[in-house]
Amino acid sequence: MKASLGLRAGLLSLLLLGLLLGVWHLATLTPTPVAAAAAPALTPEQLEYAKLMGKDPAAGAAGAATPSQKAGFPTLVQMGAVVAKNLASPFYDNGPNDKGVGLQLGYSLGRVALGYLLAALVAIPLGFVIGMSPLLHRALDPFIQVLKPISPLAWMPLALYTIKDSAVSGIFVIFICSIWPMLINTAFGVASVRKEWLNVARTLEVSPLRKAFEVILPAAAPTILTGMRISMGIAWLVIVAAEMLVGGTGIGYFVWNEWNNLSLPNVIFAILTIGVVGMLLDLMFARLQKAVTYVD
Amino acid sequence: MSTEFLKVEGLGKTYPGAGEPVFDGVNFDIAQGEFVCIIGHSGCGKTTILNVLAGLESASTGHVFMDRREVAGPSLERGVVFQGHALMPWLTVRRNIAFAVRSKWPEWTKAQVGEHVEKYVQLVGLASAIDKKPSALSGGMKQRVGIARAFAIQPRMLLLDEPFGALDALTRGTIQDELLRICAETHQTVFMITHDVDEAILLADRILLMSNGPQARVAEIVKNTMSRDPAKGRQRATLHHDPQYYRIRNHLVDFLVARSKDLSHGRAPAQPLEVSPGLAPEPAPEPSPNVVPLRHVA
Numbered sequence: 001m002k003a004s005l006g007l008r009a010g011l012l013s014l015l016l017l018g019l020l021l022g023v024w025h026l027a028t029l030t031p032t033p034v035a036a037a038a039a040p041a042l043t044p045e046q047l048e049y050a051k052l053m054g055k056d057p058a059a060g061a062a063g064a065a066t067p068s069q070k071a072g073f074p075t076l077v078q079m080g081a082v083v084a085k086n087l088a089s090p091f092y093d094n095g096p097n098d099k100g101v102g103l104q105l106g107y108s109l110g111r112v113a114l115g116y117l118l119a120a121l122v123a124i125p126l127g128f129v130i131g132m133s134p135l136l137h138r139a140l141d142p143f144i145q146v147l148k149p150i151s152p153l154a155w156m157p158l159a160l161y162t163i164k165d166s167a168v169s170g171i172f173v174i175f176i177c178s179i180w181p182m183l184i185n186t187a188f189g190v191a192s193v194r195k196e197w198l199n200v201a202r203t204l205e206v207s208p209l210r211k212a213f214e215v216i217l218p219a220a221a222p223t224i225l226t227g228m229r230i231s232m233g234i235a236w237l238v239i240v241a242a243e244m245l246v247g248g249t250g251i252g253y254f255v256w257n258e259w260n261n262l263s264l265p266n267v268i269f270a271i272l273t274i275g276v277v278g279m280l281l282d283l284m285f286a287r288l289q290k291a292v293t294y295v296d
Numbered sequence: 297m298s299t300e301f302l303k304v305e306g307l308g309k310t311y312p313g314a315g316e317p318v319f320d321g322v323n324f325d326i327a328q329g330e331f332v333c334i335i336g337h338s339g340c341g342k343t344t345i346l347n348v349l350a351g352l353e354s355a356s357t358g359h360v361f362m363d364r365r366e367v368a369g370p371s372l373e374r375g376v377v378f379q380g381h382a383l384m385p386w387l388t389v390r391r392n393i394a395f396a397v398r399s400k401w402p403e404w405t406k407a408q409v410g411e412h413v414e415k416y417v418q419l420v421g422l423a424s425a426i427d428k429k430p431s432a433l434s435g436g437m438k439q440r441v442g443i444a445r446a447f448a449i450q451p452r453m454l455l456l457d458e459p460f461g462a463l464d465a466l467t468r469g470t471i472q473d474e475l476l477r478i479c480a481e482t483h484q485t486v487f488m489i490t491h492d493v494d495e496a497i498l499l500a501d502r503i504l505l506m507s508n509g510p511q512a513r514v515a516e517i518v519k520n521t522m523s524r525d526p527a528k529g530r531q532r533a534t535l536h537h538d539p540q541y542y543r544i545r546n547h548l549v550d551f552l553v554a555r556s557k558d559l560s561h562g563r564a565p566a567q568p569l570e571v572s573p574g575l576a577p578e579p580a581p582e583p584s585p586n587v588v589p590l591r592h593v594a
Contacts, residue, residue, distance in 0.1 A: 200396075203352065296385045
């Protein structure tokens with residue numbers, strides 16, 4: 001009797017997760033006695049200084065039995081508590097530096113959606129034209145090849161100077177990084193539509209518009225969707241970095257802000273959230289891709 | 297029968313970079329309702345000629361006239377069945393054919409289109425597969441869809457580029473029978489490329505024999521002297537019982553095996569002569585005397 005591949009893979013995944021959490025647990029348990037033992041050996045001046053810095057040794061000693069230093073790497077229990085707290089109220093808003101992680105994600109997703117949509121609106125029609133016209137392809141190729149490898153964040157100073165608005169600059173950075181894979185894939189997909197399908201359209205005297213929408217678009221759709229999927233992946237990578245630079249709102253800013261608060265559990269939670277949301281976005285595009293893929 | 301429904305005059309094609317034309321001085325015409333096959337070795341430009349007739353390619357020299365109007369580009373009046381079926385793999389059989397039908401009659405309602413599509417799918421016997429995608433069909437079924445699509449737009453002329461080349465012998469036979477039946481029903485004018493001598497004898501009224509390239513030409517036109525009526529013996533099953541069949545077949549095979557290569561480089565006559573192998577004037581299935589001297593020209 002053999003369990004299905006999916007089941008076995010799932011079990012292995014769970015095992016690996018358990019292993020990972022076990023290592024985490026063991027690694028975070030050890031340093032606490034050292035901290036507790038070091039506390040009493042302080043001079044009054046040091047105690048005073050520690051109090052001024054917000055680290056009350058008395059409170060630290062009291063909490064030594066249950067290790068709860070705020071700045072250290074969190075244990076699994078602390079992590080669990082933070083996750084539960086964040087998931088319990090993801091949308092609270094206590095002013096500019098204390099917003100729920102759901103709200104921050106919303107800002108990020110909104111920026112990504114807007115920049116990405118603008119990029120798609122430019123890249124797909126332009127890619128169509130480039131794919132159809134060998135002349136334009138040759139003419140625009142040097143520009144694309146030079147602009148494509150530029151890190152999107154390198155545009156940031158220029159964007160901030162010209163646009164003079166940090167939020168719009170973030171959207172611009174998403175726009176500029178999403179445009180290339182979509183543009184290149186659309187052009188490639190359109191240029192490699194099979195000649196026989198175009199000949200069918202020609203012998204049927206199909207109008208150019210109908211040819212574009214009913215022959216070329218479905219024929220090139222899998223390639224275009226691949227480009228869109230790559231673009232979305234890059235956009236989600238870039239938004240975190242962009243928000244760290246720009247600040248204000250967003251999941252990237254949340255990570256940076258929690259780092260400044262020295263709240264590592266929140267940072268870890270945000271990292272995990274970024275991963276999960278990125279995965280969901282990718283899954284969404286995988287679905288779309290599957291829907292337009294045809295078997296030849 | 298009004299001749300010169302389709303007239304091909306001095307057609308030639310030279311590909312850029314090639315010194316000699318692939319073919320030149322190709323002359324023939326096709327009457328309304330006639331089924332014409334063209335046979336020749338690979339590389340003599342058969343597909344190019346068909347593409348020129350379809351309007352998909354332009355010739356270097358010469359002209360094609362259909363109904364006294366010059367063929368200048370693709371048109372719905374000429375339906376094409378492509379070598380590799382050329383169905384759109386993202387559409388079902390129904391929608392593949394509907395695509396063609398809507399191109400021809402854009403003003404039709406959905407119901408009209410649907411009815412028309414179903415009629416032609418039934419004609420090729422694929423009613424049960426109408427909502428399948430091409431990837432779920434066998435090679436023979438795909439080619440049938442291609443034929444149904446070409447017939448569905450009711451073109452004045454049908455161009456078939458070796459439509460059964462990729463099919464196995466059994467499937468090919470069945471579809472040949474179907475094509476014969478449909479053409480008999482619709483009196484369709486057909487121009488078809490084939491490599492198969494038997495297929496040509498079964499289907500064609502006249503068979504154009506092309507000499508080898510470069511500078512290939514239509515060297516000879518063989519009249520199929522067997523009655524086209526299936527009731528009088530033109531069926532796949534009984535074809536080989538007709539004594540006439542072997543006379544025609546021998547003539548064609550002789551041409552392809554022995555004579556076609558001697559007629560390359562423009563040694564074939566520009567105006568092909570029409571022969572009727574097996575009829576009284578020339579009982580032996582030998583090359584006609586008019587052509588024999590040409591073998592020794594070079």
